[in-house]
Amino acid sequence: MSAHRLTEGIAVRGLSKSFGAVPAVDNLTFDAAPGTVTGFLGPNGAGKSTTLRMVLGLIRPDCGTSTIDGQSYHELPVPAAVAGAALDAEGFHPGRAGRTHLRIYCHTSGVPLQRADDVLDMVGLANAAHRRIGGYSLGMRQRLALAVALLGDPRTLILDEPANGLDPEGIVWMRTLLRQFADEGRTVLVSSHVLTEMQHLADNVVIIDRGRLLYQGPVNQAPVIDVRTPQADVLRVSLAHRDGVTIDQPAPDRLLVTGLDATAVGRTAFEAGIELAWLAERTGNLENLFFALTAAER
Known part of the structure; x- marks a missing residue:
């Protein structure tokens, strides 16, 4: 490449x-x-x-x-x-044949025909280039x-x-x-x-x-604090001024907070007089995070 x-x-x-x-x-x-x-x-x-x-x-x-x-x-x-x-x-x-298929795409994309052989080698199909795709x-x-x-x-x-x-x-x-x-x-x-x-x-x-964003961030992320409250917008404002804090809001009553632990989020809510319906810490493992987030949507 x-x-x-x-x-x-x-x-x-x-x-x-x-x-x-x-x-x-x-x-x-x-x-x-x-x-x-x-x-x-x-x-x-x-x-x-x-x-x-x-x-x-x-x-x-x-x-x-x-x-x-x-x-x-x-x-x-x-x-x-x-x-x-x-x-x-x-x-x-x-x-x-695989090579023929790629050369057709070369013609339609304005790519030199030699590129077909280059990418066949790149993806490990050079030895099967002459074979019919039906046998792949x-x-x-x-x-x-x-x-x-x-x-x-x-x-x-x-x-x-x-x-x-x-x-x-x-x-x-x-x-x-x-x-x-x-x-x-x-x-x-x-x-x-x-x-x-x-x-x-x-x-x-x-x-x-369900077509909605639940999380965007690094795979090896710090723990995510999952918090739900009817005053999510107010809590978001209270948390947003803290250094290093990232906040996603997948639903009107739900925040996903990184950069703080659960104790700090709970204390911020308490000091602002915000009622919490749910507060949980999701570990940094991708599988755990995925199932915790998607199960909460069901």
Whole structure:
């Protein structure tokens, strides 16, 4: 892969989408910064795939914006050079060889044909380049989908469940490749259900459920204080002036506070005369944090 190039990353602001009366994404705001791997996490039906498709211009949002390097996907002059995406390992013509499939994408993306062989080697499919895709395993199709995403040598990668179908060796390979990509100053946004893998791979995580943001922050974060009160806005003001404090508000009556322990949050509420309905400390383990946050939404 090429040397570092300037990138602004991915910025999602107030993104919402409903299908009929069903809200899929609800006023979602988050960032995926350059030089990092951002894990995009949530239960089935949380709105992850819909969000990724809106970022890539495949679904029109009801409101809100999403940008890649400061522009919407449709505004990018050469999309393949800015953002590469692999949203599934399907949609391949089973009778077409892997190399032929990639060369078709080279033509449509304005990429030299030699790039097809370069990325086939990069994803470990050089020896299977001549084989028909219908004979590929799921793991091989995942690698081919990633090869398509890498064709334009992009500054940003957006991947949906890229480890699905990979064996343990393939998962380690994927982790190494994405880590190298981010270490070059590029942006990686990866959706996954494999929390243990995200604990190893991701620098930051965005956790959503029912289309709403529950948490955005580092994987190896300090404990998060989960506090619920009918006076959440007042408590937020009382806490916000403290140095090093970060506050997320996933619901009108709920705050997620980092940078203070539970005792300090409780004392602040008491001194301000704020009634608390719930106060709990969530440990820094990603799996514990994920299940604590999503279970609270059920």
